[in-house]
Amino acid sequence: MIDLLATPLDQLVRILEDDYGKGLFHAEAIYREVFKKGNSNVFLAPEFQASPKLSQALTGTLRFDPGQVEKRFQEDELTKFITRLSDGLKIESVIIPMTRHNTLCVSSQVGCRMGCAFCETAKLGFKRNLTPSEITGQLHNARHVLGADIKNVVFMGMGEPFDNFDAVMTAIEVMNAQKGFDVALRHITVSTAGLTTGIDRLAAMNMTGIRLAVSVNAPEDGIRSRLMPVNNRWDMAALKKSLADYPLGKRGVFLFEYILIKGVNDSLAHARQLAEFIHPLPVRLNLIPYNPIQSFAHESPCDEDMHAFADWLTRDGVFVIKRWSKGRSVCAGCGQLGKDVT
Numbered sequence: 001m002i003d004l005l006a007t008p009l010d011q012l013v014r015i016l017e018d019d020y021g022k023g024l025f026h027a028e029a030i031y032r033e034v035f036k037k038g039n040s041n042v043f044l045a046p047e048f049q050a051s052p053k054l055s056q057a058l059t060g061t062l063r064f065d066p067g068q069v070e071k072r073f074q075e076d077e078l079t080k081f082i083t084r085l086s087d088g089l090k091i092e093s094v095i096i097p098m099t100r101h102n103t104l105c106v107s108s109q110v111g112c113r114m115g116c117a118f119c120e121t122a123k124l125g126f127k128r129n130l131t132p133s134e135i136t137g138q139l140h141n142a143r144h145v146l147g148a149d150i151k152n153v154v155f156m157g158m159g160e161p162f163d164n165f166d167a168v169m170t171a172i173e174v175m176n177a178q179k180g181f182d183v184a185l186r187h188i189t190v191s192t193a194g195l196t197t198g199i200d201r202l203a204a205m206n207m208t209g210i211r212l213a214v215s216v217n218a219p220e221d222g223i224r225s226r227l228m229p230v231n232n233r234w235d236m237a238a239l240k241k242s243l244a245d246y247p248l249g250k251r252g253v254f255l256f257e258y259i260l261i262k263g264v265n266d267s268l269a270h271a272r273q274l275a276e277f278i279h280p281l282p283v284r285l286n287l288i289p290y291n292p293i294q295s296f297a298h299e300s301p302c303d304e305d306m307h308a309f310a311d312w313l314t315r316d317g318v319f320v321i322k323r324w325s326k327g328r329s330v331c332a333g334c335g336q337l338g339k340d341v342t
């Protein structure tokens with residue numbers, strides 16, 4: 001069986017060469033039909049119409065299963081959609097409108113085992129990893145079922161991408177192929193809670209185009225371990241070392257996410273400590289107000305708190321972008337995914 005949404009182009013070429021005596025010509029036709037046009041019946045393509053024997057030999061061997069878009073929620077231009085997978089489990093993805101194009105936020109796991117205190121997905125626990133085709137299927141559904149013009153893909157949905165490393169990397173390879181989905185590596189962001197093993201593995205692959213985001217959320221280990229248990233295993237010193245060793249490229253920057261939680265990580269002293277942690281890493285820090293969830297009884301910061309914290313960091317030389325989370329009313333904001341799949 002050839003799982004179309006999970007097979008990188010060079011691998012598809014090899015299969016067609018080894019098993020069917022064909023090659024690049026037909027592999028590219030499959031890629032064009034499936035990924036560019038969203039047409040899973042590749043046998044209608046002229047290349048296959050002209051090769052009835054190949055079509056016959058491939059009949060019944062091509063698998064195409066992006067999952068079923070079951071529901072969608074809309075808040076202004078933002079869309080959250082739920083996909084039902086072949087075993088009945090569900091995942092959430094979000095299409096976020098940007099200035100010119102859209103960004104698709106994809107899930108990499110059903111649930112998550114990282115247990116971050118402020119996160120709705122954590123409450124689901126860990127159900128299972130997504131397969132590569134369940135990850136690329138989200139892009140297929142966004143583009144070809146919901147008709148969204150997607151330019152950027154961010155792995156910031158349900159799950160920790162580095163906890164499903166191999167499947168995520170295969171999905172990225174498929175998404176990146178120019179003849180197919182054609183999402184440039186520099187338009188793909190992988191966001192981690194700080195699994196340094198994953199950061200080190202990515203560094204070794206030398207895929208330096210990919211953007212790396214780290215969910216930091218605390219200025220020091222005590223607070224971070226309370227918010228993000230993953231910090232007990234890989235503390236901030238280990239995280240900083242992995243980042244310092246990462247081959248970023250000349251003008252590369254890390255994206256740091258910092259969810260500001262009233263009374264927890266929002267003081268002047270916290271800003272100072274955070275700036276110290278960041279220095280001298282090249283970082284763009286996204287400051288995001290906490291989106292309250294039921295199980296973590298803390299308040300969102302007010303706008304003045306956000307401005308003040310951003311100003312303190314800026315004065316200490318940190319490049320900060322304040323992000324007022326979109327999609328709160330449909331639970332598509334940061335840390336809110338997972339509510340509508342139970």
Ligand code: SF4
Pocket residue numbers: 112113114115116119120121122157158159160192193215335
């Ligand atoms: S914030 Fe990310 S890593 Fe943490 S529990 Fe939620 S989905 Fe998992």
